[in-house]
Amino acid sequence: MGFFEQKNLSVMLSAEQVAARVAALGEQITRDYVGKLGADELVCIGILKGSFVFLADLVRRIDLPLVVDFIALSSYGDATESSGVVQLTQDLSRPIAGKHVLVVEDIVDTGLTMKYLLENLHTRHPASIKLASLLEKPTKNQAGVKVDYLGFAIEDKFVVGYGLDAASRYRNLPYIGLVTS
Ligand code: 5GP
Numbered sequence: 001m002g003f004f005e006q007k008n009l010s011v012m013l014s015a016e017q018v019a020a021r022v023a024a025l026g027e028q029i030t031r032d033y034v035g036k037l038g039a040d041e042l043v044c045i046g047i048l049k050g051s052f053v054f055l056a057d058l059v060r061r062i063d064l065p066l067v068v069d070f071i072a073l074s075s076y077g078d079a080t081e082s083s084g085v086v087q088l089t090q091d092l093s094r095p096i097a098g099k100h101v102l103v104v105e106d107i108v109d110t111g112l113t114m115k116y117l118l119e120n121l122h123t124r125h126p127a128s129i130k131l132a133s134l135l136e137k138p139t140k141n142q143a144g145v146k147v148d149y150l151g152f153a154i155e156d157k158f159v160v161g162y163g164l165d166a167a168s169r170y171r172n173l174p175y176i177g178l179v180t181s
Contacts, residue, residue: 026061
């Protein structure tokens with residue numbers, strides 16, 4: 001049996017479901033920005049590492065001139081529970097002043113990581129900032145972070161795959177899954 005079909009994994013969102021939703025988000029983003037960018041390009045910022053798969057698929061569904069940059073964050077403490085204390089471990093490669101920015105995240109759980117990041121990015125004076133997140137656990141989002149482009153609202157379970165890890169593994173699963181044991 002292959003790694004993707006292990007007995008202790010169950011599928012929450014299939015690769016097909018994810019692909020269809022990502023395509024719809026890309027179309028929506030394209031429509032929203034098409035008259036807004038002028039001669040400028042959209043700056044898509046992926047949050048490392050978890051967003052790399054979502055970002056790769058999403059940007060290919062955005063029919064606009066864009067550039068991709070990355071920022072890396074790590075939250076201190078327990079790997080499965082956000083502490084709200086966030087460290088910026090790798091910064092953007094270019095300034096974003098005056099730019100239209102789309103932050104691309106894998107999952108908003110408590111929202112604390114994203115609240116910290118959005119506050120940090122706002123101080124750099126972009127023209128606008130919007131947030132795309134593949135997943136959100138709405139019952140946990142205590143920071144009140146607003147997801148402008150949401151893939152799926154899910155219940156409060158620890159998910160893996162499509163970029164999301166458990167102890168650094170499972171990022172390569174083509175679907176969003178649950179580890180059952
Ligand atoms: P927050 O600060 O919103 O509580 O946490 C955000 C980060 O925690 C996400 O970017 C992700 O790295 C991690 N995280 C939260 N929930 C999950 C989950 O269900 N699965 C995985 N793999 N990571 C999660």
